[in-house]
Amino acid sequence: MVDAISDLYAVIPAGGVGSRLWPLSRADAPKFLHDLTGSGSSLLRDTWDRLEPLTGHDRIAVVTGRAHRAAVEAELPGIPDRNVFLESEPRDSGAAIGLAAAILSRRDPDVIIGSFHADHVIRVLPVFHWAVQQAVAVAREGYICTIGITPTEPAVGFGYIQKGEMLAVEGAPEAALVDRFVEKPDLATAKEYVASRSFFWNAGMFISRADVLLGEIAENDPELYAGLMDLAEVWDDRERRGPVVDRVWPTLPKIAIDYVVAEPAAAKGRLAVVPGHFDWDDVGDFASLAKLNSGGRKNDLAILGENARILSDAASGIVVSHTKRVISLIGVKDIVVVDTEDALLVTTSEHAQRVKHVVDALKLTGRGDVL
Structure with missing residues (x-):
């Protein structure tokens, strides 16, 4: 058993079609709504089940498209209505995760958010929980922390994270600074990375104080930040929210969280990594x-x-x-x-x-x- 982390709020971005899994994954039934492991549960439900011990059922938010609301709520009948954040159209992970950070920061200025994709497969949960606990400890020190996956092969379908010097953070003995992010390499380069043992796969898991993450967005993309603040201001007001979302959301820049937060933060020494020693797969194809x-x-x-x-x-x-x-x-x-x-x-x-x-x-x- 793991104790819930009182200041952690989990965010599950549930978007994307998963086009490499067509014709199984479709626009109206994306891969996170499928059982792809024979567990009897969808990938989204499995994600919820591994996060709930860390947060409790009332501190998990899902960011998804309006078209998927009914399906998401059917998969997660315990999710509070106020924790389903609906996108009117896809605007990439920078907007999705930034929106969650902005809303949750207004509700709780000291909140730490952890972003975990809805369509990943993770096994050996105690090891996963330990990695998240370490990442939260790092986030409390003002860093943005990612969980890097130890490569098992020179895969060319993933981005890579290069580990730098170790950090001295209580409760996070494996934490290190990130030297740089590297986009998907060719095979020869991937072999070099794996042989060096200083690179992790980028699994897109980020843990940070919400205000720190928003500060990074403000610094790197003021237009995105301004739009997110406009949305967060009215989000919990049902009467005002609809018109503002319809007006603001389509204007938000489309940019991945890696580009608007992770890469700039790494260049400034503000990004850390904790190794994930658990079994992981993004079921990419x-x-x-x-x-x-x-x-x-x-x-x-x-x-x-x-x-x-x-x-x-x-x-x-x-x-x-x-x-x-x-x-x-x-x-x-x-x-x-x-x-x-x-x-x-x-x-x-x-x-x-x-x-x-x-x-x-x-x-x-x-x-x-x-x-």
Whole structure:
């Protein structure tokens, strides 16, 4: 058991379509609403369940699109209505997390917020909880803290965080300053990073005093900061909120939290990192989904779908079936098959990242009915 952290408020950004998981993930049913691990719960519900021991059920906020409100509240029946922050349209993570920080700071000026994506898979929860506890201790000292994942391979699909000198913070023995953020590298560079043992994967988890995070936004993007302050001022007033959101939200700059907060803070020595030694996956494509559901066994065939009817002989990879069709696979390796009522995807694990290009092509050809 872990004791709740009295000054921590968890924020779950639940946005994005997850286009590399099409046709499973759609605009009206993004990946955080799916059970992708066979746990019986959606990724969003799993995220809530691992955060609740740290905060209690009334100190978790979800930032999501208006179109997903009903689905989010169905997945999280215990969430207070005042803790569902609705975006009228996607404006990227800088606006989403900044909005939560601005609202919660007005409610509690001393609050520490922790941002945790709705669509990640994390196992070994006591280790995760220990990392968050350390990050909160660092945040109390005025730093913005991220949780870096120890790389298990030279992945090119993640950004990297370079660890600098160690910090002396009570309650956070593993905390260190961040020297720099690095965008997704090529394979040769990723191999160098992993071999150096001074780099972490960037999992997009940030813990900070709300006022410190907002101060960083104000310094780096005054336009975004001004808009967030206008929204926060009226957010808890139902009569005033609607017109202000409709007017202000579409004008907010679209920028990721990495660019508006993390990278500038690292350059100024204000960003820290705590290593996350827990099992983590962002389920970024079907290759990672196959690995996640096969326990990493390369020659296995992972099968998802409550009523999947699969026949296989010397096949490996993953099959996701949401139909009653019988799917037979013979002698194929690292195959990806996703069968839905209105779309069928067939590819391989090697080309799983290219699924996004299919989504882009469907948009260009006007076939949005399957997106």
